[in-house]
Amino acid sequence: MLVDPETIQKAQGGDDDAYNEIVRLYRRRILGTVYRLIGRTEDVEDVAQDVFVRLYYSLKQLREPGVFEPWLYRLATNAAYDYLRKRRRAASHVRMADMSEEQMVVADAAESSKRDADERKRTEVRELLDALFGEVKEEDRVLLTLKEIEGLTLKELAKIYEVNENALKVRLFRARQRVLKAHEKLKKRGAV
Amino acid sequence: MQEERNRELDEVFAAYREATPAPEPAPDFLAQVWRRIELQRPAPWLDLIRLWSPRLAMTGALAAAVLTYSTSASKREARVEAVAEQAYVEALTADTLDEHDEALWTIAGNRRR
Numbered sequence: 001m002l003v004d005p006e007t008i009q010k011a012q013g014g015d016d017d018a019y020n021e022i023v024r025l026y027r028r029r030i031l032g033t034v035y036r037l038i039g040r041t042e043d044v045e046d047v048a049q050d051v052f053v054r055l056y057y058s059l060k061q062l063r064e065p066g067v068f069e070p071w072l073y074r075l076a077t078n079a080a081y082d083y084l085r086k087r088r089r090a091a092s093h094v095r096m097a098d099m100s101e102e103q104m105v106v107a108d109a110a111e112s113s114k115r116d117a118d119e120r121k122r123t124e125v126r127e128l129l130d131a132l133f134g135e136v137k138e139e140d141r142v143l144l145t146l147k148e149i150e151g152l153t154l155k156e157l158a159k160i161y162e163v164n165e166n167a168l169k170v171r172l173f174r175a176r177q178r179v180l181k182a183h184e185k186l187k188k189r190g191a192v
Numbered sequence: 193m194q195e196e197r198n199r200e201l202d203e204v205f206a207a208y209r210e211a212t213p214a215p216e217p218a219p220d221f222l223a224q225v226w227r228r229i230e231l232q233r234p235a236p237w238l239d240l241i242r243l244w245s246p247r248l249a250m251t252g253a254l255a256a257a258v259l260t261y262s263t264s265a266s267k268r269e270a271r272v273e274a275v276a277e278q279a280y281v282e283a284l285t286a287d288t289l290d291e292h293d294e295a296l297w298t299i300a301g302n303r304r305r
Contacts, residue, residue, distance in 0.1 A: 023222055032214025044215055045224075052225045053232060122211035129208045148205040149212075180197050183204075 002026060005065035012059050019059075023052050030076055036145050037080035039130055051079045070159035073152065077142055077160060084138055128186075135182030140175035147172060 002025045010018035030051050035044045054075045062071055133141040146152045146160070154165045161168060218224070 020222060023225060027217045027221055028214050031217055032212070035215055036208075036212055041215060045218055045221070048217075049221070049225050049228055053228045056225075056229050057232070125204065125207040125211040129204060132204070144205075148202070149209050151209075176198075176201070180201055183197070183201060 001066075001069055002029070003068065005068075008059075008062070008065040008068050012062065019056060022055070026072060027052070030072070033073065033076050033146075033150055034080055036149050037077065037142055038083055039133075043083065047079050047083050048076075050083075051076045054079060067159055070152075070156045073146065073150075073156070074160045077146065080142065081138070131186060132179050132182050135185065136175065136178045140178055143171060143175050144179060 003022055007018045007021055011022055027048065031044055031048045034047045034051065035041065038044065038047060051072070055072060058075070062068065133144075143157075143161075146157060147154075152160075154168055158165045158168050163171075
């Protein structure tokens with residue numbers, strides 16, 4: 001754990017310096033998690049700030065400082081869900097699928113001229129996973145991101161989702177199967 | 193076959209992890225968090241209401257109970273006093289007869305003017 005239990009207890013008691021210390025220690029990690037959960041750089045900062053505001057107002061409810069990190073991840077996951085739900089409702093963004101072929105060629109050309117080969121490869125990977133996750137439910141995407149990309153353990157995930165590890169294993173297995181199926185589909189289409 | 197597919201997917205996850213490093217927080221990240229905390233902080237008068245409302249409700253309930261009790265006690269007292277001032281038969285008649293029942297008042301010899 002990045003933070004010691006005393007700092008958490010101090011923050012719970014209303015010590016603003018202790019709270020600031022927690023934000024400083026976790027902001028980068030939370031920014032990374034939120035970025036991978038929502039997949040949009042422009043709103044990452046906003047959602048991550050929301051996570052820490054939620055933390056401020058709910059910290060007193062945390063009974064055991066030892067489970068602080070799963071608690072914080074849970075707040076991050078909830079904030080990401082809320083953001084994704086709002087976005088789904090708004091649905092005003094222009095998707096690549098909505099662009100005409102000509103627009104895509106122009107966009108691609110402009111992009112590739114700016115990037116070197118490494119960056120292009122990274123973009124490809126990001127696009128591939130976005131395409132895979134686009135084929136499955138939001139719940140699968142979040143669960144797999146936390147497990148496979150953030151590297152959380154089953155124990156930590158069980159605390160976040162408040163279910164036992166066996167139930168979680170089943171959910172993970174099913175989510176993975178759905179992503180594998182989507183992977184096969186993309187391969188058949190020649191997109192991979 | 194299944195193992196191969198799983199391995200491929202693991203590779204995609206690992207590559208994605210590498211391709212998406214955590215973004216650098218803005219220099220005013222903490223200041224922005226505090227600004228939002230202050231915006232969401234409930235007004236002090238709301239805190240006062242929240243603090244005092246259970247006590248006010250309790251006081252109100254107690255006052256209502258005392259008032260109800262004292263009203264019913266004084267009514268009972270008045271009835272007892274009225275009975276004591278009347279003769280036994282008058283009190284009994286007044287207590288049991290319906291004052292709107294003209295016929296019964298006539299039988300009792302106590303016709304109202």
